[in-house]
Amino acid sequence: MWALSTPNLPWAPWRDWTRYFSYGADDYDAEGHEEQKGPPEGSETMPYIDESPTMSPQLSARSQGGGDSISPTPPEGLAPGVEAGKGLEMRKLVLSGFLASEEIYINQLEALLLPMKPLKATATTSQPVLTIQQIETIFYKIQDIYEIHKEFYDNLCPKVQQWDSQVTMGHLFQKLASQLGVYKAFVDNYKVALETAEKCSQSNNQFQKISEVGKIPSCRLYFTILSAFPAALLYKPIDRVTRSTLVLHDLLKHTPVDHPDYPLLQDALRISQNFLSSINEDIDPRRTAVTTPKGETRQLVKDGFLVEMSESSRKLRHVFLFTDVLLCAKLKKTSAGKHQQYDCKWYIPLADLVFPSPEESEASPHVHPFPDHELEDMKMKISALKSEIQKEKANKGQSRAIERLKKKMFENEFLLLLNSPTIPFRIHNRNGKSYLFLLSSDYERSEWREAIQKLQKKDLQAFVLSSVELQVLTGSCFKLRTVHNIPVTSNKDDDESPGLYGFLHVIVHSAKGFKQSANLYCTLEVDSFGYFVSKAKTRVFRDTTEPKWDEEFEIELEGSQSLRILCYEKCYDKTKVNKDNNEIVDKIMGKGQIQLDPQTVETKNWHTDVIEMNGIKVEFSMKFTSRDMSLKRTPSKKQTGVFGVKISVVTKRERSKVPYIVRQCVEEVEKRGIEEVGIYRISGVATDIQALKAVFDANNKDILLMLSDMDINAIAGTLKLYFRELPEPLLTDRLYPAFMEGIALSDPAAKENCMMHLLRSLPDPNLITFLFLLEHLKRVAEKEPINKMSLHNLATVFGPTLLRPSEVESKAHLTSAADIWSHDVMAQVQVLLYYLQHPPISFAELKRNTLYFSTDV
Secondary structure, eight states: OOOOOOOOOOOOTTHHHHHOOOOOOBBBBBBBOOOOOOTTGGGGGSSSOOOOOOSSHHHHHHTTTTGGGGGSOOTTTTTSSSTTHHHHHHHHHHHHHHHHHHHHHHHHHHHHHTTTTHHHHHHTSSSSSOHHHHHHHHHTTHHHHHHHHHHHHHHHHHHHHOOTOOOOOHHHHHHHHHTTHHHHHHTTHHHHHHHHHHHHOOOOHHHHHHEEEEESSSSHHHHHHHHHHHHIIIIIIHHHHHHHHHHHHHHHHHHHSSHHHHHHHHHHHHHHHHOOOOOOHHHHOOOOEETTTTTTTEEEEEEEEEEEEEETEEEEEEEEESEEEEEEEOOOOTTSOOOOOOEEEEEEEGGGGGGTTTSSSOOTTTTOOHHHHHHHHHHHHHHHHHHHHHHHHHOOOOOOHHHHHHHHHHEEEHHHHHOOHHHHEEEEETOOEEEEEEEEEHHHHHHHHHHHHHTSSOOOOOOOOHHHHHHHHHHHHHHHHHSSSSGGGGSSSSTOOOOEEEEEEEEEEEEOSSSSSSEEEEEEEEEEETTTEEEEEEOOOEESSEEEEEEEEEEEEEEOOOOEEEEEOOOOOOOEEEETTTTTOOOEEEEEEOOOHHHHHHSSSSSSEEEEETEEEEEEEEEEHHHHHHOOOOOOOTTSTTTSHHHHHHHHHHHHHOOOHHHHHHHHHHHHHTTTTTTTOOOOOOHHHHHHHHHHHTTTEEEEEEHHHHHHHHHHHHHHHHHHHHOOTTTTTTTTTHHHHHHHHOHHHHHHHHHHHHHTTSSSHHHHHHHHHHHHHHHHHHHHHHOOHHHHHHHHHHHHSOOOOOOHHHHHHHOOOHHIIIIIHHHHHHHHHHHHHHHOOOOHSSTTTTTOSSSSS
């Protein structure tokens, strides 16, 4: 959302009730407690613009009709969620508050327009204060914005006053959203308007003289407004769009899906969110920080939580990028009731900051990735705690119990956030020390690097901060920060989107806008448990300005809300190896991000979109399959193929013990993919997988030749797809509940007895294939130091594929997508992990009267 702070306006009692309608977090500290506000520092130098709802004579007249006024005070007895019928009342409450703040906004626009007419009157005289061009530049589009909101207010006001269940107002919000182009024009003109206003504001004496002789009424007011032009003019209109967007979000929460307003409000929200996203990309949202002793203004450009390697251990830091300095801080521990502050760990003036090239970086032997299975364990604990919290809430459990669970969840999420990043981001002070951050995403590394390099293009001077200056700067961090909370789900409100659980299918089509030929590829990232992870990578399209990949990927989502696409130029220079992770550094050509809106994504049809990044346009399509839909296994209508056909039918037809497709894929992976980093975890190209599927289904003679030429991740993906498309999971629907009970047993002997008995209960083709796959996965895990695939990783990939509840089973006891992840996946992974960690299991021991199992099938 828009990151600017509210301009310093005089404190007034009406703010006590407008807090309810502010829809912002600026009035709250890190713990969520409301801060005590008085008159802001320096308010005596700012213009006094009365923001009370009845300042304007015109609006006051409208409000003096007795019962016709809009009360800013929330109606009594409307606690959210008390009764099912309160949705209508909640909509009225939200709209009443929005109307009150809309009235304030119209007042502010009127105040800005007030001096325009007298200034225009003098523009044609022999002694103009401002030229017509200057006036039009400074007040550009304000009149249009005023008229848009005046019309909106006048139409919405009577609807709220005559409120009933039949009232519709979605068309008003949709019309308001459709006119956001005026705001875009206003913002595009901002820099010129600001420069013009600053030049005019230097004519202080002229304003005073003219005002004294009464030639121009309201010139003092004009000058006061002009002196605060950057804050009042830039912030107010964009803030209005931000707030109306949040109001739309709240209205949708309390509007039934079948209400005629719902699609209109949804459309208005989509337009508003897209507008804000485009504005955030076009403008550097900066907030004034502190004034240096030399009178220069230092501004906050970017801040966020990063993991720093300090004294051979990981530390979570809050990093602040100002216009001339990078400051690394941590929150001080404070006693209850005391105001929180930051403690500066170090700072580097941007004039002294350099990025060492990969080959210049010193090796960091102390940077070791955290074991994947421990990260997976944390995810499972978090998922289990989420489920417990939901159960407590559903059963109206004690708030203390819920708080305890939330605290545990925060601790695990914090550990996951601290230990998951592995991508090095090194910065160096040319006068001394180097610092190393670890990030989870190349996207973030690029964002920080680009923001710093953009500031370094200016004429920056080196400096040393005195202890007082450093204290003042660090003290400003708490007030100025744009990122308030550590990015973990336990910090989210209960009504925030839980994200998507299931499978996102993405086709990366093509890209345009490259100025010269290059070797190009894209990667896809999605957020998971508060941080971003890379999930897929296209092939390299060589020596081109218009790559056409047309590659499809299937990405598993775990509460994801965003998709990122990064476009790279491939580097083949082996000298440019990063010593931190022993990988060649490729150049990012562009990057972009979109929100995964459930309403847009959750359809059966492909949704095509374009991400624009630094002049480059990447075209892609996507569709989403929820976890409950992914449980559905559709048997093949023709029994001649192998996909979607019972394993017993395939093995009988082939006269084999293990299906041919399984043996060939396993053989190829072991021949040339067993040392591939992320084998079975990194998605293969979906079009390649579909081609292999068609060849195996047709029993084509060219299978072996095609396998030898195919990308190894596509072969691994084909094997996973085969098991996923079986009419029932390899470990069968019938035995699923027993596997769940067996893995939950505490006594090792009882568990061993139960788990072996369950294997004996499998049909022979299923059992032999399972044991064959088990030995293969163990051989893959033996290469973990090279391929980064542990037994736990492999269990996470294959567990939910080999062992799933039947549709009936899943519907009987699961209530949400998050539950599917937490209840089932944890247990499915643990079942497969149990067998992977078990000493070799002999088919003969399980079935004493059958031949010994061997891989020679």
